[in-house]
Amino acid sequence: MESRYVRLKALDRLAAGLSAAVTVFFFWFAYGGADGRALLYIQNESQSLVYPLSGDLDIPVSGPLGVTRIVIRGGAAAVTDSPCRDKLCVSMGHISGRGGWIACLPNRVFLKVDQDSPAGDADAAAY
């Protein structure tokens, strides 16, 4: 009597393994992986800059009034100094979540955290 079970050959295993690997890669590509990194987007009047929030960085950004100083520490970004008068941008503290932003309007510098949304995250933020 013939067995009801298919006996897997080497190529079957190879096909299954390869397919599984490709599927995992596509899931990672589409729903996680590199796209899931938190990134800091910085814009001034002349350029747009992007930094990973994972590092430790000091970033000077020029504006019409002078240099706005931005730091990235421990997965969060903040403005530590800016040549504006009331320093509202400095008082905003740290931003780390997607959609969080700080703007120094007098010096025309804008920071925004963005990342691809893991489940539970939002597409936009209302302040």
Add this chain to the structure above:
Amino acid sequence: MYSLLRLRPSHCRNGLRGSRRRNFAEQNCGCNAFSGLPENRRTVRGSHLLEVRQASINLLFLLGACAILLFSASCSPRHGALTRTQFLLGTVCSLTLYDTVRDDVFREAFDRVTGIERMMSLTIADSDISRVNAAAGTHPAAVSGETLELVRSALEFSRLSGGAFNAAVGPLAALWGIGTDHAAVPAREDIAAALLRTDYTKVSLDTAAGTIFLQEQGMALDLGAIAKGYAADEAARVIREAGIKRGIIDFGGNILLIGARPDGKPWRVGVQSPGAPRGEFLGVLTASDAAVVSSGVYERFFTGEDGQPYHHILDTATGFPVRNGLASVTVVTGSSRTADALSTTLFALGLQAGMKLAEETEGVQALFVTDDKKVYATSGMLAIFRLTDGEYTMDTLK
């Protein structure tokens, strides 16, 4: 299947490489190269060939499925979106558009917002509003039809709220200077003097002549609580007319959602948790084709010499920032102009009166957050909002 069995196995087509394959071939292959093998070995060879073919077909099928998965993933909200940002209306204005977007669409939308700013701004000397304010108490000023219409709308909100929203708050707002470099707590006599010039019933509109007249010298219109919403509506109109079916307009935290997410589900909008760093959410609400606007004590404020925070929503009864136990109000409705004006109005009215107005206004959902970390929602808001910040609790009005 029979034809498959008649094809030459790959090891014969490609040549034999490696001793293992050669051994297999020598044992099982019945092709010309090994014609000396018995005829009954053809069945075994054919069975092997079938397995190779079947495995290849399976592999191709699975790779195809993965390709479809990748294609689907490429349609997720994270992919295929373009964002452009400009400094306009005294804030950061971002447009995130999906589908196939021409750069012209961004330019046209931002041009439209720039045009509105030139008409409505208080800081542009020759804007409609600046000219109206400069002519206060002396003569009517000619304005565009758009400015006339928006001022009419602002006055309607003023009447609707009994002055909680006040289109003529200009003198008081200028005195406090919140959000400017000269923000400070004014002297009480200065506040009293400014309050005398905030009577919105003394704003005269002449539609036929296209003019606005402020009846007393020193009066000043301030459309800061409605112009941003109107500009978002107009940007959305430009975008929709260009055939764009989905996108997010974000004017300094005033959100206008165009269509739904690319996967067909409603957009998810995080509501700022008052007092927490920007980007930390109180909860998330879901909506499509809707405006989501928050007003709160945390966004524009300064700390006075007495150490107290003073926020930007001013009470034209007292002359001071509204203090009624509310930390923020979020409004969801179809029009950004309405959401913008109503969020300020409901905040100024307070929890009880604001909730009543929100429940009575068709198509409006509202969320009230109090200083003692309680959250109150209109009946419609309960269906679309989910609290995520564990420090807050949902509550209902008694």
